[in-house]
Amino acid sequence: MKRIFLLLTFMLSFVQMRADEGMWLMMLIKRLNGQDLQKKGLKLTAEEIYSVNQASLKDAIVQFGGGCTAEIVSREGLVFTNHHCGYGQIAALSTPEKDHLTNGFWAMKKSEELPAKGLSVRFLVRMDDVTTRINSLLNNQMSAKDRRDIIDAEYKKIQAENSENGKYVVTVRDFYNGNEFYYFVYQDFKDVRLVGTPPNSIGKFGGDTDNWEWPRHTGDFSVFRVYTDANGNPAEYSPNNIPFKPKHHLPVSIKPIKPGDMAMIVGYPGRTNRFMTSYGIDQLINKDYPGWVDASKVAMDVMKKYMDRDQATKLNYASQYASVANYWKNRGGTIESIKKNGTIEDKRKVEEVYQTWADKSENKDLYGNVLADMQDYYRKTSARGIERNYAAQMTRNSKYLSFATGFGSMFKNYIAETDAAKKAELKKTIAERINANYEKFNPALEQEMLKAMVSLYRTKVRNEAGAPSLQTINPELLDEVAKNSIFATKASAIAFLNNPDAQKLNNDALLKIANGYTADSRATAERYTAYDDKFSDSNRLFFDGLRKSHPKQEFYPDANSTMRITFGKVATLPVRDDRDYNGVTNNFYTDLDGMVKKYKKGDEEFDLPQRLLDMAAKRDYGQYADAAGYLPVNFLSDNDITGGNSGSPIMNGNGELIGLAFDGNSEALSGDIVFEEDWQKTINVDSRFVLWVIDKLYGAGHLLDEMTIVK
Template structure:
């Protein structure tokens, strides 16, 4: 009886998850929280949100460029996403003479829309749960290799069963650390064209200073169009392609909102670690993220030095710099938030309760030692994880290493061909060279190589470091790079025209790149057994955690699959150091254009504003887009649960009408990927009325508004 009472007390001690916490798979909505959502203000049925046989909300939501979300807003293939999601494409389409990133761009007719090379959008056709099918063939006594072989075979079979001979892309993902499995059927469209973008001074207003901070005043949107062939099917870019017709496009509401109004977001959140243990969080904030922060800040400093000197370099590196800067601030903010919010202590308290359950006689054999084993795993991989963080930033930013590795084997193969073989390969080789050297500043890259390798040598423990990098002369690596076949596009092309296998084999940069990659492979093999145990222990811990809380509806961590999160338009708790720029604290759920003007600093890279924008605001020429209270809204807050990858996601009211685009979170809750903070966690959104006003009034592109379905 005592044991039963202990277990009952333990079960009741867990707090039920808040209704607005969680990034839910769309097939879970009806089973888990459809009724809750109806009570909160949802007017749609589960079938209207997700349906296989009929048009539904999911058909208007796409994954954009692999790392963001966008929404279809017209029957002519028009889509909205964030400015920072389209940033790379906009920068790539810009030149110093035709600088769309700085000046903005609006296509006044479809023939003026610009093909965004490399950008694709992904529609989800359907998904299904295959957990029973796969788990029936698995058991906990299998080795990692045995388990992987079975899972890979099932993945391959499921993909073949659902791809319809290549018509669809089929992706199978594991959930809950490998305890469940779902497959997703996608259709990918590759002809995507830039239709419109505000200038950088609006789309990125506030820059790095305001990033992750509230109040925000950022007009963070861009407009693209999806094209298809004459039959509506995906196709590579062709002038003969036509705007595709989505199964569903979102109506747009001009009604406005108030605190407490229902808000729903559907998108493709990247990755969360909500079930990470206290040991994992400690490793992350004390070792892994500090390494990320230090190495990314160094890379930013090198880029900024050369970007400030030359507009072409600024455009070429704009997207890379923005991405590195975003994660740099995010990682540092996560460290600060975990410390401030006492996150590790909260996790330890939950783990103590788990252990109470795990040590019961019926559970102890399977789950009793899992947490202690995980603690030991982290001790084993701690230095290796730090190396991974320095290494990941080196690979991301020191392009001479990636260029040498990517081209090296190709040029070796080319050099080995007879004359006929060389002639056949040459177009492919030239295309590869054109691609990797596009937008490269060699002086920047030489300094980046020296700096990143030098930092790696100083910070990484020798027992886990790459011997190749540790032996390199970091101060003079740029000299090696500049003497290499891979120094410039011209030197690489010179090799193509005068191929010499002995020369490529002896190339110093190729030796460095090949040695480094080989070191990484050997390091992975060294830790294979530890990683195998680590994966199993994580899987077992989450399996036990779910069983210990049968009254709780668990949601899976984000993994770039479509999710729904719901909540409300919300305010942030008062903070003494927060300036609201004319908005009262009780109304701090929104910002308006007067706040933008209050922040305006002429000539400042982050807070400058176009004169046309200032003139329109001065005239109060807001038309039908101003709020019924008279202000022109810019951004607003909701308490939805999102993460990276949700950028560009539609924020919708209870009827599925678009009211905004999600683009950021707030600094107080940057630990949100680890734990949901019900008090502080908010989503920052650009008001859809600001989007439409910018298109029509600022951009003089009212013809685009005529494509939309507006709900007044």
């Protein structure tokens, strides 16, 4: 199978690179072949896409909650994102009596919109290149520590220079494996409210079964609104706040689409590793990811056991379970995809070409041993890589460990504080955090989770890489340890806060375990520091060599949660013999008929609301029907995206919203490592289905009055 990544093995110029590969930095849009993109259907200029001085496309795109993307779609700050991006907030706002996750929710007036506690959206104000500034202070002879210290010091200066005394959040990121540096100026808005969501049976239709699969029939969207103070500035929640007035909002298109139509996506992709070596991929799929999959399944089984017993626990753990399940399937699919697509073999071909260049006399001193050093790194740190994956799932899912560490430190500081006023304020802060963290906490579930995750860690992690403190305990006693701890429940934690005792704190068995593991982890990190530092240098030199060996080629940077744009087109996916396409004959879209064919009454994944079934039977689609008579649900494009792009707008060449990106396909789950030209697709929920659900299905058509609808 041809792969775009293999362009690295040839001296190709950038103009020969496919437009749909690569997640491009917004300020570098002018480097793209504008004339070629215009031929493909782009009607916007570079200035209309990214501008510092005037309203542009970037001003309608936000980072949503830190891990997703969303877009402003109205003059009153209305936000579209995925249902699974809003899932945690929807669950948090739900109770067994008012179960918005199960039943859906629509505010019929602004006063009914629900404040989403802790949720914020982030706007990009501007970005700039500081590569020359930082690299002028660096050289290849300095130690990794000296290099890191110089970079960190310069980061702080750049942040101070651009924050305007705290008005903006400024981050500096390295790109191209540490060879270039850019800074980003953001503004955060913290009053965000839930406006509407379809029920879980629409927003998560297909569940884990259909996740990462095509054909897909999922109404994966939710609606929020951003609020500001009376002057349009960011503000904490207040009933006196007003809807946000955006510089730009996206028009929403209900025009038909077809294969070949231009499609572009702007969002905040999380992480790709397109320049990872074959040694790193081998470690990933044969050692690291199997540990992730193994540990995730254990955590999911514990949660599911208790979630099935009562609705409150199901709501309280819904977001955590969905997140773990998503990555569990992703990691397993990535292993399968990389093996099936021969990704490691392709990477080795790239490395052979690189080594030939590196062995030339003028390159050998600096680049000749880079690949050998990287291979040696993975050999020496393999066991630590496995430990990291089991540990990540253990600490992520076992709340008792994090609660003991976090609250244990707070209690210690509280006991030591002698100033009465400071002590009172500290007590108030700790009490608020206890209430927040234990609000939807199931002690029985967490006791079993602690025992299960520590037991798995002890079984699967080799002694030389594992935490010694966990090797000396009896996992069978851990549920009792947790049950008798200061941190067992909200009540026990509050009781200790009201009557603190240093000796009791120091003797708490759960705290001893948590602190022991934390100390072990710190010691392990220090033990591997020299290896990590050398690898960082090798990784930087590897990419530097790639670029120098291909001087006519423009390389796009790996994703790192900064705003990117990717160009592509509405596209079909090759039909597979082992798939049930539910009557889909033109394999770039799915429709409501196909959704209804999947319906299973009462099924957790494939149930549907009766009203949807009734309207489907009547074919009551209104203006949202395609010219061919069907109601579209999802469609495919060949844009290059990854995690973090969830909720991103997919737009036509005019910058009009035609859908929301929400998933990839299982055939190309190796896509974070190599772009699969033939297979890599983005699954999007069609804007016509989104508006049909809002307007026709749930009668919230008043929201459309504030949008710009393009017919």
